[in-house]
Amino acid sequence: MPHDVHGSETRPCQIQILVGQASLVHVHDRKELLDSYRVRASSIAGFFSCPAQWAHNNLGGERLPSTPPAVIGSAVHASTAEFDRSRLDKNKARWLTADDTAEILIQYIQDPGEEVDWTGSNIEKAATIALGVHTRYCHEVAPTHTYQHVEETMDNLAIQWDEMDIEIVLTGTLDRSYIRDGQTGIADLKTGAVACSQNTGKHKAQLGAYELLAEQKLGIIIQQPGELIQLQTSSNYKVAVQPVHNARIALLGDDYNTGMLTHIARALKSGDFWGNPSSWLCSEKYCGAWNNCIYR
Ligand code: SF4
Numbered sequence: 001m002p003h004d005v006h007g008s009e010t011r012p013c014q015i016q017i018l019v020g021q022a023s024l025v026h027v028h029d030r031k032e033l034l035d036s037y038r039v040r041a042s043s044i045a046g047f048f049s050c051p052a053q054w055a056h057n058n059l060g061g062e063r064l065p066s067t068p069p070a071v072i073g074s075a076v077h078a079s080t081a082e083f084d085r086s087r088l089d090k091n092k093a094r095w096l097t098a099d100d101t102a103e104i105l106i107q108y109i110q111d112p113g114e115e116v117d118w119t120g121s122n123i124e125k126a127a128t129i130a131l132g133v134h135t136r137y138c139h140e141v142a143p144t145h146t147y148q149h150v151e152e153t154m155d156n157l158a159i160q161w162d163e164m165d166i167e168i169v170l171t172g173t174l175d176r177s178y179i180r181d182g183q184t185g186i187a188d189l190k191t192g193a194v195a196c197s198q199n200t201g202k203h204k205a206q207l208g209a210y211e212l213l214a215e216q217k218l219g220i221i222i223q224q225p226g227e228l229i230q231l232q233t234s235s236n237y238k239v240a241v242q243p244v245h246n247a248r249i250a251l252l253g254d255d256y257n258t259g260m261l262t263h264i265a266r267a268l269k270s271g272d273f274w275g276n277p278s279s280w281l282c283s284e285k286y287c288g289a290w291n292n293c294i295y296r
Contacts, residue, residue, distance in 0.1 A: 034165050037268050041172030041209035045202050047264050049281055055273035056289035064288045068121035071112050072130045073191040079105035079134050081151040098138035105130050132237040141229055141239055149177040154213035164269045170209050185224025186210045195230040196240040203228055205260040207244050208251030
């Protein structure tokens, strides 16, 4: 049985290929491995920020309250998804406007459904920022894209490392798939105070995971590069769209380089999660492992 706390059913991949040291296994060839862990695609970058914090957050450690930036991000995801989803309908008369969908955003911020530490901000400030980001996205980013899927929960995908007798079951929710020049690509929305100046490499493996999950669940072939849609919550709500090439190689590696997921598998197998006090999330406010951490 999988070891973590996220609890949904495992559904192995329907294909068999070898990439680097990892093996995506056919449902009939899947071995019952001793160690099986669920890993959310969106958590992968966090492992490389601080493995000890990642282990705390993903292997059953006590969770901290959410933060204003996280609530703003989730609210913008919810409202823009509704805006884009309405545009999957060929009948333009049923398309929702930025104003129509702003209501979803306000409702989310007023009731995020989880505990929030509002220190340094408040609901009104967060709503103003989220509304600015939402409006900019609807008017400037959405019209430049033709989406095929919007906010879709993916089926779980099993990836096995035979020599370590370990399996990682990838899970995740796809933000968007887009069509350009007749080919499909994956897009992911990122919000944050410095979203537009972030290195795209930070999210490369996450996009690689979504590519694999989308090909399995949706039966599509990803040919366009991944895309990061960066939505800044400061500086007049700047936006940027950045391509991310070779995302799944970063995730799974190649003949010469170890993929990021293999590094996670090795840490899971050994139980050796080192701390990184240089992480920008290394603070009492953001790290649930703070009180018991020897590395800070
Ligand atoms: S306190 Fe710092 S070093 Fe320790 S687990 Fe948290 S982020 Fe990592």
